[in-house]
Amino acid sequence: xxxxxxxxxxxxxxxxxxxxxxxxxxxxxxxxxxxxxxxxxxxxxxxxxxxxxxxxxxxxxxxxxxxxxxxxxxxxxxxxxxxxxxxxxxxxxxxxxxxxxxxxxxxxxxxxxxxxxxxxxxxxxxxxxxxxxxxxxxxxxxxxxxxxxxxxxxxxxxxxxxxxxxxxxxxxxxxxxxxxxxxxxxxxxxxxxxxxxxxxxxxxxxxxxxxxxxxxxxxxxxxxxxxxxxxxxxxxxxxxxxxxxxxxxxxxxxxxxxxxxxxxxxxxxxxxxxxxxxxxxxxxxxxxxxxxxxxxxxxxxxxxxxxxxxxxxxxxxxxxxxxxxxxxxxxxxxxxxxxxxxxxxxxxxxxxxxxxxxxxxxxxxxxxxxxxxxxxxxxxxxxxxxxxxxxxxxxxxxxxxxxxxxxxxxxxxxxxxxxxxxxxxxxxxxxxx
RNA sequence: GGAGGGAUGGCAGAGCGGACGAAUGCACCGGUCUUGAAAACCGGCGUGGGGCGACUCACCGUGGGUUCAAAUCCCACUCCCUCCGCCA
Numbered sequence: 001x002x003x004x005x006x007x008x009x010x011x012x013x014x015x016x017x018x019x020x021x022x023x024x025x026x027x028x029x030x031x032x033x034x035x036x037x038x039x040x041x042x043x044x045x046x047x048x049x050x051x052x053x054x055x056x057x058x059x060x061x062x063x064x065x066x067x068x069x070x071x072x073x074x075x076x077x078x079x080x081x082x083x084x085x086x087x088x089x090x091x092x093x094x095x096x097x098x099x100x101x102x103x104x105x106x107x108x109x110x111x112x113x114x115x116x117x118x119x120x121x122x123x124x125x126x127x128x129x130x131x132x133x134x135x136x137x138x139x140x141x142x143x144x145x146x147x148x149x150x151x152x153x154x155x156x157x158x159x160x161x162x163x164x165x166x167x168x169x170x171x172x173x174x175x176x177x178x179x180x181x182x183x184x185x186x187x188x189x190x191x192x193x194x195x196x197x198x199x200x201x202x203x204x205x206x207x208x209x210x211x212x213x214x215x216x217x218x219x220x221x222x223x224x225x226x227x228x229x230x231x232x233x234x235x236x237x238x239x240x241x242x243x244x245x246x247x248x249x250x251x252x253x254x255x256x257x258x259x260x261x262x263x264x265x266x267x268x269x270x271x272x273x274x275x276x277x278x279x280x281x282x283x284x285x286x287x288x289x290x291x292x293x294x295x296x297x298x299x300x301x302x303x304x305x306x307x308x309x310x311x312x313x314x315x316x317x318x319x320x321x322x323x324x325x326x327x328x329x330x331x332x333x334x335x336x337x338x339x340x341x342x343x344x345x346x347x348x349x350x351x352x353x354x355x356x357x358x359x360x361x362x363x364x365x366x367x368x369x370x371x372x373x374x375x376x377x378x379x380x381x382x383x384x385x386x387x388x389x390x391x392x393x394x395x396x397x398x399x400x401x402x403x404x405x406x407x408x409x410x411x412x413x414x415x416x417x418x419x420x421x422x423x424x425x426x427x428x429x430x431x432x433x
Numbered sequence: 434g435g436a437g438g439g440a441u442g443g444c445a446g447a448g449c450g451g452a453c454g455a456a457u458g459c460a461c462c463g464g465u466c467u468u469g470a471a472a473a474c475c476g477g478c479g480u481g482g483g484g485c486g487a488c489u490c491a492c493c494g495u496g497g498g499u500u501c502a503a504a505u506c507c508c509a510c511u512c513c514c515u516c517c518g519c520c521a
Contacts (some may be wrong), residue, residue: 042490043489046489046490049489052502055501056451056501059451059502060451060452071501075502079501080501
């Protein structure tokens with residue numbers, strides 16, 4: 001949620017910032033008007049309530065001193081005012097709900113240096129990397145044997161069985177087998193080990209309460225993109241960001257404990273409603289995938305460094321895997337609604353010949369912690385909302401695809417980078433068994 | 434799934450209808466004393482909303498209800514503990 005106090009005090013500025021990402025002035029002004037109305041109603045209800053409390057006190061005094069007539073008279077008056085109070089409070093509540101409903105739907109304020117733009121076409125590429133770049137090699141030319149789509153390689157080597165996945169759970173639920181399944185396990189272990197020095201490893205539940213989904217901003221806005229387990233009021237998590245953001249829900253953190261860094265490997269579930277038919281072949285877009293996430297709670301001052309740290313770690317993994325990639329600075333129009341600034345990492349996968357998004361590194365300011373009520377104690381002794389940042393390092397389904405396509409040999413086998421050897425029992429060759 | 438017990442400030446723990454936002458102890462932060470520290474003593478010490486402010490309102494697991502008045506009474510739910518059943 002954005003800061004309503006800021007909206008009241010610097011309305012013009014907030015209007016402008018939200019306009020950059022396509023929120024209409026009318027919507028902002030509606031929120032402002034509702035907020036003003038709510039505060040008026042609240043003030044009135046509280047005034048009457050203060051009277052009722054005072055009268056009740058006097059009733060107590062009168063009864064104790066045995067003045068029954070006076071007590072009865074005061075009780076009658078208090079009852080009358082009490083009725084009025086109930087009315088006023090109910091009215092204030094109704095408007096409060098309207099404010100909250102609208103407030104929850106307003107996206108975050110973009111960072112000042114997030115680029116202008118309306119859609120993904122306006123994202124700014126800030127750098128590319130490829131193996132050998134530092135030594136002056138040009139961007140890699142891919143050979144014919146690398147121009148095979150991962151779904152064909154998967155079928156050929158018997159390491160990816162999309163038909164079996166579809167039979168069990170429907171399309172876009174991949175099933176990996178043999179070396180393909182092992183590769184996935186290796187990638188997770190490889191990444192968690194890489195982050196172990198600075199990030200606490202967490203294994204959160206794969207499902208979350210509605211309240212938990214609200215905190216990150218996934219609800220109510222993206223409700224149709226989530227899998228729901230209605231009977232138990234649970235939701236399948238779309239990313240580890242959801243449980244991690246709520247780890248300290250309601251807490252006041254000590255300044256010296258910040259930043260709090262965590263990493264988690266989880267399954268991620270996404271309905272991908274509205275994405276039907278778009279880039280959905282093979283592993284390009286799936287309903288369930290595994291991902292290692294990096295996350296930090298931090299102060300506003302630490303936020304940019306923490307975000308850069310996550311971005312750099314995600315890049316280090318891609319470099320270790322020697323996969324060519326580019327970094328995009330998302331424009332205001334393409335930012336996720338909770339994010340103030342996001343960098344996407346995309347790898348070029350030669351078989352499908354496309355840039356695949358494998359990481360998204362975001363700074364949320366206090367948008368999520370305002371919802372989750374996560375604060376910290378400042379040096380001045382006051383409380384302030386904590387900032388959150390997070391990013392994938394990395395999302396495996398598309399990395400899996402990029403790896404098998406990039407490292408496919410002329411003989412049809414796949415030879416993976418040596419860094420993975422320790423996690424593959426020393427054997428980096430994927431072949432038909 | 435069944436039967437009991439519980440949930441109060443950072444922690445421990447009182448309060449069980451009337452000035453209770455809440456005793457007390459510990460912890461913590463100031464100060465006095467001390468060469469310094471400890472002890473002792475004095476003072477402070479939850480969070481949030483509204484208002485320029487005096488001030489006011491809300492919060493005792495959550496949500497409803499009763500009452501002039503609820504931490505306190507009633508109902509429902511959640512979580513924790515003990516026991517039984519089932520179970521990887």
